[in-house]
Amino acid sequence: MAEKDGKIIFYDEDDNPQEFYVVEQTMIAGVNYLLVETDSEDEDEAECLILKENSKGEDEDALYDIVEDENELEAIAKVFEGMLEDTDIELR
Numbered sequence: 001m002a003e004k005d006g007k008i009i010f011y012d013e014d015d016n017p018q019e020f021y022v023v024e025q026t027m028i029a030g031v032n033y034l035l036v037e038t039d040s041e042d043e044d045e046a047e048c049l050i051l052k053e054n055s056k057g058e059d060e061d062a063l064y065d066i067v068e069d070e071n072e073l074e075a076i077a078k079v080f081e082g083m084l085e086d087t088d089i090e091l092r
Contacts, residue, residue: 035080
C-alpha cells in the first residue's frame with residue numbers, strides 16, 4: 001500500500017496497482033477495516049469496498065482483503081454508515 005496525491009494504491013498478488021480513496025477507517029475487535037471508494041464520475045453513487053487488514057506482525061507492508069462474508073460485510077457496513085453523516089450504504 002502506498003499513498004500518492006490523496007489516493008491509496010494497493011497492489012494485487014500480481015503486483016498490479018489498484019487506486020482507492022479511503023473514506024473512513026475503524027477498528028473492531030482489534031481488526032482494522034477501511035471503507036474505500038473507487039474513482040467515480042457520479043459523486044452521488046460511488047462504488048465502495050470494505051477492506052479488512054490481514055497483516056501479521058512480521059509483514060513489512062499492510063495486507064488487506066476485500067470483505068466478502070455477507071454477515072461480516074453487513075455488520076461492518078452498519079458501523080461505517082453510523083460514522084458517516086448523510087450516507088446510505090447499499091450492499092450489492
